[in-house]
Amino acid sequence: MTEIKPSKSAHPRNLGGGGERLDLAQMLSVELLQQVYAGSSLDAATLKAMTKLDALGPHLKAVCRDVCYGVLRHRGRIRALLTPLLRDDNTQELLKTLLEVAVYQIAYTRTASHAVVDHAVSSAGALAHPAVGGFINAVLRNFIRQREELELEANRTAEGRYSHPEWWVRRMKRDHPNHWKQILETAQTPPPLTLRVNERKTTREAYLNLLEQHSIEANPIGVSGVHLTHGVSVEHIPHFFDGWVSVQDAAAQWAGHLLAPKDGERILDACAAPGGKTAHLLELADIQLSALDHDSQRLERVKHNLDRLSLEATIVCADAAHLDAWWDGIAFDRILLDAPCTGSGVTRRHPDIRWLRRSADPSTMAVQQARILRALWRTLKPGGTLLFVTCSLFAEEGPKIVQGFLTEQDDARLIHIDSSKFEKGWIIPDVLHDGFFYAILKRSCKS
Numbered sequence: 001m002t003e004i005k006p007s008k009s010a011h012p013r014n015l016g017g018g019g020e021r022l023d024l025a026q027m028l029s030v031e032l033l034q035q036v037y038a039g040s041s042l043d044a045a046t047l048k049a050m051t052k053l054d055a056l057g058p059h060l061k062a063v064c065r066d067v068c069y070g071v072l073r074h075r076g077r078i079r080a081l082l083t084p085l086l087r088d089d090n091t092q093e094l095l096k097t098l099l100e101v102a103v104y105q106i107a108y109t110r111t112a113s114h115a116v117v118d119h120a121v122s123s124a125g126a127l128a129h130p131a132v133g134g135f136i137n138a139v140l141r142n143f144i145r146q147r148e149e150l151e152l153e154a155n156r157t158a159e160g161r162y163s164h165p166e167w168w169v170r171r172m173k174r175d176h177p178n179h180w181k182q183i184l185e186t187a188q189t190p191p192p193l194t195l196r197v198n199e200r201k202t203t204r205e206a207y208l209n210l211l212e213q214h215s216i217e218a219n220p221i222g223v224s225g226v227h228l229t230h231g232v233s234v235e236h237i238p239h240f241f242d243g244w245v246s247v248q249d250a251a252a253q254w255a256g257h258l259l260a261p262k263d264g265e266r267i268l269d270a271c272a273a274p275g276g277k278t279a280h281l282l283e284l285a286d287i288q289l290s291a292l293d294h295d296s297q298r299l300e301r302v303k304h305n306l307d308r309l310s311l312e313a314t315i316v317c318a319d320a321a322h323l324d325a326w327w328d329g330i331a332f333d334r335i336l337l338d339a340p341c342t343g344s345g346v347t348r349r350h351p352d353i354r355w356l357r358r359s360a361d362p363s364t365m366a367v368q369q370a371r372i373l374r375a376l377w378r379t380l381k382p383g384g385t386l387l388f389v390t391c392s393l394f395a396e397e398g399p400k401i402v403q404g405f406l407t408e409q410d411d412a413r414l415i416h417i418d419s420s421k422f423e424k425g426w427i428i429p430d431v432l433h434d435g436f437f438y439a440i441l442k443r444s445c446k447s
């Protein structure tokens with residue numbers, strides 16, 4: 001489920017009074033969340049349940065989306081609020097998830113509390129047994145009565161305070177001693193909606209004027225970005241389907257500008273899918289671009305994106321590190337390595353990530369990243385540039401990879417990024433940016 005629209009409009013209003021079946025949205029939310037807790041991504045769970053979601057109708061579908069994102073974004077806090085109310089730990093997981101859904105709706109949305117409780121009692125009956133309705137009712141009424149003390153108590157643990165696992169909070173403190181609070185607090189907010197203007201089709205100024213004519217409030221951001229103040233679905237974004245703009249976070253838009261492709265160059269986008277940065281590189285210059293990824297299904301999305309934008313690249317499906325499988329021996333002028341990572345910089349867009357990852361994952365991903373980086377270096381021309389990117393804020397997946405690489409590779413040099421937006425290669429997430437790490441690596445001319 002791509003959360004393009006910040007969910008303000010999805011917050012249910014006056015539900016419960018008009019006979020709306022909020023219980024149906026609650027039950028489907030429980031089903032989706034249970035799949036996430038069993039290890040699935042929210043996107044995959046949503047895709048599987050699309051028929052059921054569509055059957056809910058647009059409003060309840062939006063409620064379900066808001067609830068799933070909201071519960072995952074605030075789950076640490078919600079669990080801390082619920083724990084003292086569930087004195088014995090034998091409550092079925094299904095009912096715990098239903099309570100998380102109901103507490104989210106009471107604490108974070110404008111839905112009337114009595115409506116949430118009534119519908120949760122019906123949901124419990126349908127999901128488990130009518131007899132458990134009384135238990136759900138009692139827990140939720142206790143929550144409403146004792147909320148003030150429970151909120152104070154929830155602040156005592158890192159998970160309750162910041163809604164990320166304890167190990168995650170510890171790592172953020174270690175890796176970002178000056179910014180860890182900002183990072184964790186930003187992850188609790190809905191993500192911004194940012195567009196990248198395709199300067200082959202229009203200019204940013206002209207597009208801002210067009211948005212104004214459509215009464216869509218927007219501001220410029222970065223080099224070619226436009227931040228929309230309120231959520232708008234893509235069907236209502238002017239000329240979206242003509243390829244005038246793409247949805248891309250402002251921090252991700254730096255990739256194209258930092259790699260700075262020039263006309264006529266041979267360029268590799270090594271981990272390209274779904275193609276956001278691929279398209280940006282092709283918009284910036286007339287280049288010969290190979291877009292490579294090892295996931296054939298995700299590569300279909302690259303093709304789809306390029307078609308919408310009328311752009312062309314050579315699509316290659318292979319493991320980037322297995323040069324024998326895909327490289328023709330002709331070196332690249334520039335390489336973008338947007339490496340697979342934990343995604344710890346984009347947890348407000350994908351709040352499931354923080355509960356799906358394990359503490360060993362950053363080091364495991366780092367091994368993959370180093371493997372791909374070492375292999376690709378051999379395909380870069382002497383004098384060429386490789387841009388290493390991850391959307392992670394763990395040091396293992398950023399500066400530590402680069403330090404290790406520079407130690408072993410004496411023809412590699414790190415180029416300083418001359419922008420106040422960066423701190424030691426990191427873009428620290430804020431209202432308008434996701435969290436990213438960037439390193440520009442230059443290969444010496446002699447090798």
Ligand SMILES: C[S@@+](CC[C@H](N)C(=O)[O-])C[C@H]1O[C@@H](n2cnc3c(N)ncnc32)[C@H](O)[C@@H]1O
Binds near residue numbers: 271274318341
């Ligand atoms: C961070 S995503 C890339 C996002 C993309 N650059 C964009 O801007 O839309 C990382 C990608 O790396 C791919 N990947 C992971 N391991 C790979 C490997 N060994 N070789 C090639 N692609 C790989 C994944 O399938 C995934 O699509």
